[in-house]
Amino acid sequence: MPQFLDASAVDFEERFVALLGAKREDSPDVDAVVAEIIADVRARGDAAVIDLTSKFDRLDLTPETLVFSAEEIDAFCEQVSQEDRTALELAATRIRAYHERQMPEDASWTDESGATLGWRWTPVSAAGLYVPGGLASYPSSVLMNAIPAKVAGVGRLAIVVPTPDGQANPLVLLAARLAGVDEVYRIGGAQAVAALAYGTETIAPVDKITGPGNAFVAAAKRRVFGKVGIDMIAGPSEILVIADKDNNPDWIALDLLSQAEHDESAQSILITDDKAFGKAVAAAVDKRLETLERRAIAGASWRDYGAVITVSDLSAAAQLSNRVAPEHLELCVQDPDGLAEEITHAGAIFLGQYTPEAIGDYVGGPNHVLPTARSARFSSGLSVMDFVKRTTLSKxxxxxxxxxxxxxxxxxxxxxxxxxxxxxxxxxxxxxx
Amino acid sequence: MPQFLDASAVDFEERFVALLGAKREDSPDVDAVVAEIIADVRARGDAAVIDLTSKFDRLDLTPETLVFSAEEIDAFCEQVSQEDRTALELAATRIRAYHERQMPEDASWTDESGATLGWRWTPVSAAGLYVPGGLASYPSSVLMNAIPAKVAGVGRLAIVVPTPDGQANPLVLLAARLAGVDEVYRIGGAQAVAALAYGTETIAPVDKITGPGNAFVAAAKRRVFGKVGIDMIAGPSEILVIADKDNNPDWIALDLLSQAEHDESAQSILITDDKAFGKAVAAAVDKRLETLERRAIAGASWRDYGAVITVSDLSAAAQLSNRVAPEHLELCVQDPDGLAEEITHAGAIFLGQYTPEAIGDYVGGPNHVLPTARSARFSSGLSVMDFVKRTTLSKxxxxxxxxxxxxxxxxxxxxxxxxxxxxxxxxxxxxxx
Incomplete structure (x- = not known):
């Protein structure tokens, strides 16, 4: 059962602060192992990458087979059903259209002293994208990382994706192709991050590395930061829904579960101005949890980190939401645009009852790589801006x-x-x- | 003596790669000490900060005297000469005018499916700025960090500046006042970074920490990253000058020395298409080094990391510069705007012979906090963008x-x-x- 909090209760502040501070992720300390792996790749290049892939992914590669050939990618793409391909193409088109609007503009002006000032944006020359293997190998994440890079004008975009036991995900390869990725390597883990950052005989180094990964990948990204740029270190997913009583409890329940099903450490919070509606949503969650495929994961997340908070009015809900600074925020209220004006910290806002968060994961257009763990207080989701840099000009x-x-x-x-x-x-x- | 390289020599590529890869900074490993300090501040708050300030800065504070009072700041500001004040005010005005143009715009549009999409920018609520004490306590850096934050709309801006033995720099406090800083604390080191990130009884936590510092400060910023946002970890300063023979060798020598005098690990590189001119500049550097106040530092930097590279034409110079991705780039050539078009990676470009880099350090308008150590390949100088974040919108x-x-x-x-x-x-x- 999730926590039920009432903003008018005397112990509310204490419980809310505890909810905010709940440590949801227990990252294993893999830093020493990762340091060794990186040193090995720097010292031995391809040979180290090949050895580590054999050890961790049970896959024997050669310098020639580190990379997927165009023919191999063709063959995998052909395995994708027409229906999946059409959906992926729609997603790619919409994500591209959204991100094309993000290209920042150059500027130049002459001031009253006669000095000409301004700035110019240029793309990162080469970027690498980490794509997890196995269960968390999401073709949508390939689109969300690769398309902004290509829109920014990145000349060379390489993907690393582990293929444990040689198993590759055809949709990931199709997504890479649709996004215009230039190279795809069948490697993963800290060794893949090291190869991208420092280069090997076969893999040219990149300037920036983005994309999600496990604790080893995250530790490796932290370690190579400085040598190359990295995106954020993503934590478990979160959703906060502000909903009034004029909503279908089952829809809201499914929205909460769509984050909960990602990870036992995910967090789903409902804030409502109607206590009875809150209970109805919690009941709807329980009902859906009876049959949901990922009910073990989603149930654990909802039980351990879920919360239903009742407030006196929607402005109070907005204030609490700002303290959470959620990754995803749904505003299922009469006037979502008005309430959005009161939101100061959130990765993405989904307005109105017809905008389930899942739309944003796939086909909405905005990026689904968003700041977690309250970092929306100071950072933004992935965008074209992550793949360009500004040079200032003075004359x-x-x-x-x-x-x-x-x-x-x-x-x-x-x-x-x-x-x-x-x-x-x-x-x-x-x-x- | 600096290195002299000739791009037409057979060993040029080898020597240039060695120059690119030269490790100029030997960061002491202070991570374990810093981890302890952060844990102490988290556990004991003000008491830890006060103890550590007593230990490292030989200054005994109380929770009440951690912060400079308005009256204290007034008194320090009155110590500043009218001439210094006027110069600082001109710098503040110009920096503000430049950065006001950086405010990004919100967007909203309706696409062909009827979906309304867009994004909105909001400021970070609270930011902290680290200002070094002692020799590297630069009022110009206060302006360069604080003004973009205030232009972005940061509501609460706190400065931490150590005052070893109680010695404060009046110009730093005046710069803080001119920039609209809200709070100034007389603390430094890892303990100050920890206090900003986690808060104490007296110091409210912030969301983002920027500003330069020593190895302890840099390690602390790395450690608190995630809990709060940080800016880049700055390395030693660099300048690359591309100059043709129609320049005054002494001017170019002084520009090279203006980076060399920062730090023995700084790097100054001249690329020219005229070998005799390169030698004339090197001779002018030697002459200036006879009398320069910081000749010990500047001389060591020039000797150990300086370089004069001769190329056959200016396009070749631009190509080499792009491989360096310098923090500061001067284009002292006939057509600097044309050559700037060939530059793909640089923190800041100074065009023409009347734009010494030092103008950009103080009064040009653009920020002087710029990417070092080749990170201009993937990152930008400090700007308003570092103090705002984007929320995406979908309906x-x-x-x-x-x-x-x-x-x-x-x-x-x-x-x-x-x-x-x-x-x-x-x-x-x-x-x-």
Whole structure:
């Protein structure tokens, strides 16, 4: 049974803070193992990657078979049913259309001193995308990572996806093809992250690595950060639904379960201004849990981390939601746009009762890689911005250097950086001659 | 003496790769110490911060004196000369004007399926800025970190700045005031980062921490990443100058020295298409090194990491520069705008001979917190974007759910996520009734 909280109860603040602080993930400390794996790949390159793949994935590769050939990808793509292909194509089209709007614009202007200032965006040259194998091998995640990279203009996009015992997911390969991925390697784990970051004889290094993975992958990404860029370290999924009584309890129950079924550490929270509705939703969850395929996982998540919170009004719900800073937020209320104005921290907002969160996982268009564990307080979901970087531009004229140069010189002196000041002074003196 | 390389020499590629790979920073491994300090601050709050400040900064504080009072800041600000104040105000005004143009725009549109999509940007609620004490206590860095935060709309901005033996820098406090900083604490080191990240009885926690610091500060920022957001981990400064022969060798020498004087690990590289000019610059550097205040530091940097590279033409220079991905890039050539078009990776570009890099450190307008150690391949300088985050928005209509819902259901099924599919199916079925 989930927790039932009432915002008017005397112990509410205490219980809410406990809910906020609940440690849901118990990451094993694999850092030492990962450090060894990375050192091995740096030292021995392909040979290390091949040995580790044999050990962890029970798959014997050669430098030639590390990468999927175009023919192999063709063959896998042909295994995909027309129905799945059509769905994946619709998703790709919609995700691309959304992300194309995210391309930031260059700027250039001349200020009153005569200086020309601005900035320019350029794509990362090469990016690597980690795709988990096995149960969590999601073709939708391939689209969500690869399409923003390609929209940004990344020239070379490589995927690593482990294929334990040689088993590959045809939909993952089709998604890679639809997204325009350039290379797909059948490797995984920390060794794949190391290969992408440092390169091997066969795998050229990339500049940025994104994508989800297990504790080994996460630890490896943390370790190579600096050598390459990484995206966020994702935690277990979360949904917060704010719903008034004019909702179908079963729909809301399914939305809560659609996060709970991801992971026993996932968290689903309902905030409502109607206590009876909250109970009806909890009952609907229980009913669905009787038959749901992943009822063991979803049931554990709902029991351990689920919560139903009753508040006096919807503004109070928005305030609590802002303290949670949820990854996914559904606003199933009369005026969702109005309530959205009160939301300051959330990865993604789904407005109105016809927008189940699952739409956003696949075909809505926005990215489904979103900040978890309250990190929506300070970070954003994956986007084109993760694959571009900004170069600032400054160009002084004689007049602008005369106008602002002396202040730079003065500040350099105050910071005891003489050469800084002299680099300005030498020019000003020459100009005054 | 710096290295002299000639791009037409047979051993050039080997030597250039060695230059690129030179490890310039030997970070001490302070992680275990930092972990203890963070644990102590989490456990004992103010008391730990006070004890550690007594130990490391030889300064005895109380919970009341952890923070500078408004009166104390007033008194320090009055110590600043009118000339320094005017220079700092000009810098603040120009930095603010530049960064105000960076505010990203919200978006909302309705697509052909009838779905309304978009995103909204919101500021981080609370941010903390680390300011080093002692020699590297730069008022300009206070402006460069604090102004983007305030332009972004950060509600609460706290500074931590150690004051060893009670010594504070009046210009740092004036910079904090000009930038609109809300709180200034006289603490530093890993304990200050821990206090910002986790909060104490006196210091409320923040959501994001930025600013430069020593190895302890850098290790602490890495450790609290996830609990809060952090900016990049900055390495030693770098400049790359591309200059043709029509330049004053002394000006270019001073520009190279203005990075070299920061740190013995700083790196200054000149690329020119005229070998004689390269030698003239190296001679000018030597001459300036005879008298420069920081000649010991600048001389060591130039000797150990400096380089003068001769190329056959300026396009070749741009290509080499892109492989370096320098923090600062000066283009002192006839057509700097044209050459800038060939630059794909650089933190900041300074165009033309009247734009010494030092202008950008203080009064140009663009930020001086820039990616080092080749990370301009995948990251950008500090900006307003570091203090805002994006929430994506999706709103389906009945029609749009009918149009795209079945594809979401199909993909959910292919990923064995039944509740995801059911959350869409339940709505579609109800709508079809």
């Amino acid at each position: 002084m004229t004689l007049a602008s250097l005369r106008a602002i140069g002396p202040s730079a010189e003065r500040l350099a002196t105050s910071e005891s950086l003489e050469a800084h000041g002299l680099s300005v002074r030498a020019r000003l003196d020459a100009l005054n001659e | 389906m209509t009945l029609a749009s759910l009918r149009a795209i819902g079945p594809s979401a259901e199909r993909l959910a099924t292919s990923e064995s996520l039944e509740a995801h599919g059911l959350s869409v199916r339940a709505r579609l079925d109800a709508l079809n009734e």
